[in-house]
Amino acid sequence: MLEIIDINSIPIFLLIFVRIAAFFVTLPLFSYQTIPAPFTIGFSFFLAFIMFYTVDASAVTVDYMYLLLLVKEALVGLLIGFIAFLILSAVQVAGGFIDFQMGFAIANVMDPQTGAQVPITGQYLYIFTLLFLLSVNGHHLLIDGIFYSYNLIPIDAFIPFHDGSIAYFVINTFNQMFLIAFQMAIPIVGCLFLVDVALGIIARTVPQLNVFVVGLPLKIFVSFVVILFFLSLYIGLVRNLFETMFEVMQGLMQLFGGA
Incomplete structure (x- = not known):
């Protein structure tokens, strides 16, 4: 049994395992509290075992630089998963608007998946987004992303942090997330703004009517009607959101690889 296991390959396997495990720590859908930690660790282990035979790591040596490579692999996995989580957060930001x-x-609710308080409408739309992601096998594309990341980010290369391009990329992605959230929310927010304008006109023309009593139920009713008609358009926006997420992940991996 000891002859089958190559002791020299364990450090290389550990580098691959650290990147994949860190990727699943921040990746949407795989990092939720509803998924048991042993399952995530075991899935990372077997995925690293499969990828071990496809990664060229002949230049890796166990010396004082090996610890820096471990830290680099953890940063790569965490940041790639975080950038995907950042784009998907646009759904909950739109729900907050x-x-x-x-x-x-x-009236926020507790999200059992993340353990944080989230908007009601944002959680409703976010569940639709996750179901759509699973229905189009988007989770397979996410796993493909970490698999093909070794083509852009070699296991023995370091991240070029000196020029600040990665920081600018993350900031631009953060701004892009808010723009996507605004695009998702503008149909409903625009309709509610028109309702506010109409209530303001009614308050001036009919002073006997208490718009504060009538306004809130009316806005809730109009919101539900608009959301009902908005769901068909929302699926198209979610598809564009997924395309943006995969493009951002690829762009970040290219920056990590020095491209």
């Missing part, structure tokens, strides 16, 4: 206009901003 909608809830603020509806009057639901104070």
Whole structure:
């Protein structure tokens, strides 16, 4: 049995395992609290075992630079998963915009997947997004992304942090996330703004009518009707969101590889 296991290959396997495990720590859908940690660790282990035979790591040596390579692999996995999580967070940000206009901003719910408080509408749209991601096998594309990351980021290369391009890329992605959230929320927020304008006109023309009593139920009713018609358009926006997420992940991996 000892003859079958090559002791010299264990450090290389550990580098691959660290990148994949760190990737699943921040990746949407795989990093949720509803997924048991032993399952995530075991899945990372077997995926690293499969990828071990496809990665060229002949230049890796166990010396004082090996610890830096371990830190680099952890950073690569964490940042690639985080950039995907950042783009998908646009759905909950859009839900926050909608809830603020509806009057639901104070009624947050506890998300059992992340353990954080999230907007009601944002959580509703986020569940649709995750179901759509699973239905189009988007989780397979996410795993393909970490598999083909070794073509762009060699296991024995370091990340070029000196020019600040990675920091600018993350900041631009953060700005892009807010633009996508605004595009998702603008149909409903725009309709509610028109409702506010109409209520303001009614308050001036019919002073006997208490718009504060009528306004909130009316805005909630209009929001539900608009969301019902908006869902068909929302699927197209989610598809564009996934395309943006994969493009951003590829762009970040190219920056890590010095391209």
